[in-house]
Amino acid sequence: MNELRDLLGDLVADVDSVFLFSPNASFFEEFDEVDEEIVVVGPENALDADPFVELPIDFTDLEGRLRFGIEGALEQGIVDEGDEVLCVTQMFDGAENTLVRVQTNDFSPSGVYDMFVNSRADASVVRDVFEVAIELGKKGQKGKPVGALFVVGDAGKVMNKSRPLSYNPFEKSHVHVGDPIVNVMLKEFSRLDGAFVISDAGKIVSAYRYLEPSAEGVDIPKGLGARHMAAGAVTRDTMATAIVLSESDGLVRAFKGGELVLEIDPEEY
Amino acid sequence: MQLGFDWATIIRQVFSPQGTFVFSLVVLGAGIILGYLVWRSSRRFMRELGVPEAVEGTPFERTARGLGTSTVGIVSNLAALFIYITTVTAVLNIAQLTDPELYWARFTSFLPDLFIALFAVIIGLIAGDKAKLVVSERLRSVKMPEATVLPELVKYSIFYLAVLIALGQLGVETLALLILLAAYAFGLVFVCGLALKDILQAGAAGIYLLLTEPYSIGDEIVIGDQSGIVQEVDILVTRIESDGEEYIIPNKRVFNAGIVRMRD
Numbered sequence: 001m002n003e004l005r006d007l008l009g010d011l012v013a014d015v016d017s018v019f020l021f022s023p024n025a026s027f028f029e030e031f032d033e034v035d036e037e038i039v040v041v042g043p044e045n046a047l048d049a050d051p052f053v054e055l056p057i058d059f060t061d062l063e064g065r066l067r068f069g070i071e072g073a074l075e076q077g078i079v080d081e082g083d084e085v086l087c088v089t090q091m092f093d094g095a096e097n098t099l100v101r102v103q104t105n106d107f108s109p110s111g112v113y114d115m116f117v118n119s120r121a122d123a124s125v126v127r128d129v130f131e132v133a134i135e136l137g138k139k140g141q142k143g144k145p146v147g148a149l150f151v152v153g154d155a156g157k158v159m160n161k162s163r164p165l166s167y168n169p170f171e172k173s174h175v176h177v178g179d180p181i182v183n184v185m186l187k188e189f190s191r192l193d194g195a196f197v198i199s200d201a202g203k204i205v206s207a208y209r210y211l212e213p214s215a216e217g218v219d220i221p222k223g224l225g226a227r228h229m230a231a232g233a234v235t236r237d238t239m240a241t242a243i244v245l246s247e248s249d250g251l252v253r254a255f256k257g258g259e260l261v262l263e264i265d266p267e268e269y
Numbered sequence: 270m271q272l273g274f275d276w277a278t279i280i281r282q283v284f285s286p287q288g289t290f291v292f293s294l295v296v297l298g299a300g301i302i303l304g305y306l307v308w309r310s311s312r313r314f315m316r317e318l319g320v321p322e323a324v325e326g327t328p329f330e331r332t333a334r335g336l337g338t339s340t341v342g343i344v345s346n347l348a349a350l351f352i353y354i355t356t357v358t359a360v361l362n363i364a365q366l367t368d369p370e371l372y373w374a375r376f377t378s379f380l381p382d383l384f385i386a387l388f389a390v391i392i393g394l395i396a397g398d399k400a401k402l403v404v405s406e407r408l409r410s411v412k413m414p415e416a417t418v419l420p421e422l423v424k425y426s427i428f429y430l431a432v433l434i435a436l437g438q439l440g441v442e443t444l445a446l447l448i449l450l451a452a453y454a455f456g457l458v459f460v461c462g463l464a465l466k467d468i469l470q471a472g473a474a475g476i477y478l479l480l481t482e483p484y485s486i487g488d489e490i491v492i493g494d495q496s497g498i499v500q501e502v503d504i505l506v507t508r509i510e511s512d513g514e515e516y517i518i519p520n521k522r523v524f525n526a527g528i529v530r531m532r533d
Contacts, residue, residue: 154500155486155487155500155501156486156487156497156498156499156500156509156510157498157500157510158487159486159487159498160487160489160498171482171485172482174479197486199486199500199501200500200501201501201503203486203501205485205486205487
């Protein structure tokens with residue numbers, strides 16, 4: 001028993017701050033008298049905790065969640081590079097059951113936090129598009145897997161770097177992602193070829209767009225198709241964020257600045 | 270009522286005039302004591318029935334608490350008041366201090382007015398509180414101390430209206446208060462119109478722009494001195510961008526300056 005206690009003691013010794021992931025109120029209060037800095041990470045700040053890092057989507061995989069929390073705290077200046085951080089979170093279901101000790105420069109930043117918070121488009125718009133892509137990836141179109149490409153933000157420039165493949169079904173319409181009807185609509189339109197263009201404020205500007213950025217020097221993992229290449233390239237040429245649902249492997253990937261920043265499996269949400 | 274007249278006449282016939290007067294005083298005293306007893310027993314009765322717990326949290330109870338009383342208090346007071354009024358009318362009847370015909374005629378015509386006035390006040394109190402809740406709910410995201418004044422303002426405006434209606438029902442001269450209300454409403458409209466003039470104009474222009482879309486996102490346009498690619502059109506402003514500079518132009522200006530679309 002003592003060995004186990006020692007192991008736990010070693011794990012929590014000399015950490016600079018403690019990250020609580022979506023704690024409930026009573027659990028949070030137990031940490032009132034802890035000397036280390038307490039950082040709360042969660043989808044919403046129900047406890048009025050400070051400092052707080054907002055999770056834009058409900059990461060089910062542990063690494064994504066920790067990564068986002070720590071990168072967010074780094075960006076906000078809550079922790080410094082090289083700090084030892086203890087993360088208290090839950091895996092599978094139930095109460096807090098996982099302790100992870102990380103040094104903040106142990107991993108190279110992926111830019112996930114940056115993509116949500118510092119992109120041109122509102123964070124809520126990026127999140128809504130993610131949700132649509134995840135939903136689409138889960139259900140597909142009539143049971144068959146579909147692919148889709150959403151380009152979010154900097155719409156004016158994206159429109160100038162692309163051309164229509166056919167008439168734009170969203171012309172003179174005022175549809176915003178996040179409207180309840182949109183999921184169904186996008187699902188129907190996803191059988192069209194080409195990209196969806198979405199403005200900073202979430203207005204769906206166009207469907208059926210053929211993106212023609214220069215793909216020179218775009219570095220994305222080998223094996224991804226033309227859709228991903230187009231997504232990577234358009235984000236390198238503009239300030240946009242691209243969210244791609246792959247038709248072949250069903251994963252949702254996000255690109256920013258020409259690089260892959262996030263990869264999630266819709267089946268896990 | 271006919272019965273009441275009968276026993277009042279009988280009493281007057283049985284007693285001497287002095288005796289009638291003393292008797293009416295006795296009735297008055299008994300009425301006061303009875304009223305007090307009813308007030309007390311109805312309070313206790315409702316407490317034992319658990320009425321306070323039952324009405325806990327309803328708007329009316331909250332309003333009553335706001336006035337420093339409770340639903341139980343109001344109901345028991347009304348019951349006692351009813352006894353007092355009955356006693357007083359009975360005493361007046363017996364002593365025949367007033368002309369009974371005229372008195373009853375007036376009283377019966379006055380009673381509905383009184384009822385409506387009371388009703389108006391109670392509804393006003395509840396509506397005022399509700400309106401305050403709704404407004405403060407809407408303004409929750411605006412974290413400014415000034416914003417908390419607005420819900421209070423709405424609440425008291427509604428209270429004022431309710432009191433005005435009640436007083437009007439009771440036949441009190443409300444002309445002065447009405448003028449005050451008119452001045453208040455006029456001031457509100459005037460200030461709002463003045464303050465929101467630009468916003469309203471921009472909004473009207475924005476509705477036209479959104480409906481007809483003379484330009485859409487991605488077009489290159491020139492508005493006055495600014496030129497660039499349209500990034501966003503919403504109801505109040507148009508955002509255009511060129512070379513990393515984003516111009517946020519009120520839609521009113523778009524209308525005044527006109528739009529040049531660059532077609533190449």
